[in-house]
Structures are given as structure tokens and as C-alpha cells.
Amino acid sequence: MAKIKTEEVVFDLAKPITDEYDFELVDVEYKKEGQNWYLRVYIDKDGGITLNDCEMVSNRLSDILDEKDPIDGSYFLEVSSPGLDRPLKKERDFIRYMDREVEISLYQAVNNSKNYKGINKGIKDDILTIELEDHGLLEIPMKSVASVRLYFEF
Structure with a gap:
């Protein structure tokens, strides 16, 4: 299978x-x-x-x-349990954890980076929006996203 x-x-x-x-x-x-x-x-x-x-x-x-x-x-x-740094995969995950800090890994670089940390602002039309500290909003096509996890500092 x-x-x-x-x-x-x-x-x-x-x-x-x-x-x-x-x-x-x-x-x-x-x-x-x-x-x-x-x-x-x-x-x-x-x-x-x-x-x-x-x-x-x-x-x-x-x-x-x-x-x-x-x-x-x-x-x-x-x-x-998915743990404190649980993955966000489904649309409902992004809604449930709106305005929470996330870590994002990308398949291909966006603005010269494959890794971002920012505030989850949700998904609309297959575009993930995150708020970067001091850099405004960044829109990332979901097809470019390898993983999104809640950020948790130990």
C-alpha cells in the first residue's frame, strides 16, 4: 500500500x-x-x-x-501528542492558531530565505500570510511551504 x-x-x-x-x-x-x-x-x-x-x-x-x-x-x-511545536497542516490549524508565532520551512527560497519565523495571519486563496518582526507582512504560496510549526522557545 x-x-x-x-x-x-x-x-x-x-x-x-x-x-x-x-x-x-x-x-x-x-x-x-x-x-x-x-x-x-x-x-x-x-x-x-x-x-x-x-x-x-x-x-x-x-x-x-x-x-x-x-x-x-x-x-x-x-x-x-503533537507536542508544543505542533505542525500546522490543515486550514483549521491556521485558524485555530491565528496570531501565534510559527516557524516556516520552504522548499524554495522566498526573498533569499528558506526559513522564516513570524506571526500566523492565516491562509487565503492558498497563500499563507505571516507578520515578520519589523518587516511587515510576507505572503507565501502554500505550494512553496515544506512545513509550518508553532514556535516554542525552550
Whole structure:
């Protein structure tokens, strides 16, 4: 099964579980690291995700994955919080985290840079707008965006 298809299938299987618990299903990743495949499911809720929350979703999803068997070969299932520096991928993420500081990595340079940090001002017509400190607004076509994460200074 192709990587993208696997992620979509697992998303569809996990969504009813996360909805039942009033959790947000943030993302599903299926990737090879070294010799092993990892299926990572990221969940969130107001107030944050606990270890028990992850365990509940993991147990339920594991049973469904065993029953449906949508993935060829072996893999490790991990259910976790997206973390403080969570990725923003969907339009609703950009709405939810409007006016929050983000880090952006680009596939190709815009104004001679592939990395930016600024305030998320949202997406309109597939253009991400960020407010740069002392440099005004920058508009970036979403097709140029490799990743956007909430910025968190440790």
C-alpha cells in the first residue's frame, strides 16, 4: 500500500475513535526510519493529552488495525501528542492558531530565505500570510511551504 494511501486509510480508521473521546486527530504519519516502519498517530485536546489518553486510543486503534489489516508488513504503532511545536497542516490549524508565532520551512527560497519565523495571519486563496518582526507582512504560496510549526522557545 502506498504511503499516502496508508496514512489516509489509518486516518479514516482512527477518526471515529478520537471523535468518541472528543480528541482532535491532528495527523497520521507512516514512515520508514532505519530498518523499521513507524505508524504515528498524533492526537490533541483542550488542556493537553495524557499518557492514558494515548494508551486508550492506541489500544482501540491497534485492535481495529489487527482486524482490518490495511498495512502490509510489520510496523510500530505510536500514539502521542503533537507536542508544543505542533505542525500546522490543515486550514483549521491556521485558524485555530491565528496570531501565534510559527516557524516556516520552504522548499524554495522566498526573498533569499528558506526559513522564516513570524506571526500566523492565516491562509487565503492558498497563500499563507505571516507578520515578520519589523518587516511587515510576507505572503507565501502554500505550494512553496515544506512545513509550518508553532514556535516554542525552550
